[in-house]
Amino acid sequence: MIAQTLSETKAPASEQPIFELIEVEQVFEVPKPGRSLFSRETVGLRALDGVRLTVRKGTSLAVVGESGSGKSTLLRVLLGLDRPTGGRALYHSKPILEGRASGIAFARDVAMVYQDARGSLDPRMTIGALIAEPLRHFDIVPRQDEAARVAQLLDRVGLPADAADRYPSGLSGGQVRRVAIARALASEPSVLVADEAVSGLDVSTQAQLLILLQSLQRDMGLTLIFITHDLGVASFLCEEIAIMYLGRIVETGPTDAVLGAPSHPYSAALRAAAPQFFEPLSEPLPGEIPSPLNLPAGCRFSTRCPKAQDDCRLKDPQLGKLGPQRAVACLHPLQPQ
Ligand SMILES: Nc1ncnc2c1ncn2[C@@H]1O[C@H](COP(=O)(O)OP(=O)(O)O)[C@@H](O)[C@H]1O
Ligand code: SF4
Ligand SMILES: [Mg+2]
Incomplete structure (x- = not known):
């Protein structure tokens, strides 16, 4: 379960989170846009900006965002x-x-x-050798x-x-993803992290892989952290959801509750833009996601938010x-309908 705000109070041992991110920032120094050819001027790109997240044992968490x-x-x-x-990024309470x-x-x-499952496999090795590699490395x-x-x-x-x-060259895209999952499971992990693991596949292969991941998570008690831009994938696979916008988690909670009645206008916009059977497509979100080099003043969603008010351009809401x-990072969260 994701905690909403990260209190410093100690939880009982069984409730201790596996991962805790406390006000995590990741700033990349990148060449200043428009700098002259000979200039070495850089500017900080805030790829993560005040991220708060708790991941508890056995949960399945989708991290969603454009x-x-x-x-x-x-x-x-x-x-x-x-x-x-x-900020601080902790695993079992240690950095x-x-x-x-x-x-x-x-x-x-x-x-x-990995996102690029085929690229992560050495094409000169057999599938058996590829799966045996982590078995040997970790002396399992x-x-x-x-062989067994x-x-x-x-x-x-x-x-x-x-x-x-x-x-690998003799396998289909779906089979290659299965090999990548087998390699990940070889070390008998308790946490499986996947970045867009089913994207770019046809719908039926995607569904089969999602069912596989779901059964692995349930049967093996895995903690699953699943990165996706697809709300359908998130709602099928994950009990919990964290919605990101411009380097910050702007809403977290149980997936059904968040997608059923979003509190953050961005979550609501993503929800409304997700195609639904038998319903007309709604208006997509106006404009484009701003550059992290040029974060809007106040709330980072204020340039696109249909609910923005004057104070939204002055205050930066925290989760x-x-x-x-x-939990939500909005000064004027939507009320459940
Ligand atoms: N190593 C890096 N150096 C500079 N900028 C980066 C680097 N990695 C990511 N970024 C920038 O950080 C932002 C977030 O990127 P990323 O984490 O890849 O987003 P996502 O996975 O949601 O598409 C983007 O603006 C991207 O260009
Ligand atoms: S703080 Fe204001 S601009 Fe930001 S999401 Fe909430 S209502 Fe919209
Ligand atoms: Mg990515």
Whole structure:
């Protein structure tokens, strides 16, 4: 479950979150737009700006937002691949980077399914060797049991045993994603993180993979963090949702509650723009997402918000509690209909 605001009070051990992000910032120094050819002038791009998030054990969390909202940057912080430039990013109450640096436990426990599944697999290796690689790296089973474990993992992700002898080039896009999931499961992780793991596939393959991920999450008690720009995917797969806009989480809570009655005008706009059967398409959100190099004054959504009022251009709303399970970063949250 996602906590709404991050209090400093200690929760009981069983309730201790796996991940906690407290006012996390990630500022990239990028070349100043319009600088002369010989200038080295840079400017800070705020890819993450005051991100608050708690991920509890066993939950399934969708992180949703338009392209450029900071989803992949957030993921890199969660995986300990990048050090945030501000705030605290914790894994079991310790800095994520400390956990990552202290040995293989973090890498074993937190597994990743990459967006470009095919690109993450060495085309010269058989599927069997690719799945055996993490088994060996993490010393999961004795060598003599490796083939049997590979077969088990193939079966778990719905691939035939003879797939072990094939090469990635001989597999379809959906099968390649299954191999990537099998590789991620090989280290027996408790957290599975996936970045757009089903995007770019046809609808029926997407549905099969979503059903697979759902059954893995339930049967193995995995904590699932799923990055997607697709609300349909989020609502099918994830109990909890975090909606991002321009580097900040602007609404969190149970997926059904948030999508059923959004509180943030941005969540409402995303919800309204999602195609629905038998209903006419609603107006898309006006304008484009502003550049993070040029964040609007006050609320970052104020340039596109149909509910904006005068104070919205003066105050920058932080994510704050809205009832026991939800949180929103808006000065004038929508009332449930
Ligand atoms: N390494 C980087 N250097 C400079 N800018 C970056 C870098 N990574 C991401 N960004 C910028 O940060 C913002 C968020 O990017 P990203 O996290 O990839 O968004 P999303 O995954 O939601 O599409 C974008 O404006 C992107 O251009
Ligand atoms: S704070 Fe104002 S501009 Fe921002 S989302 Fe809420 S109503 Fe819209
Ligand atoms: Mg991305």
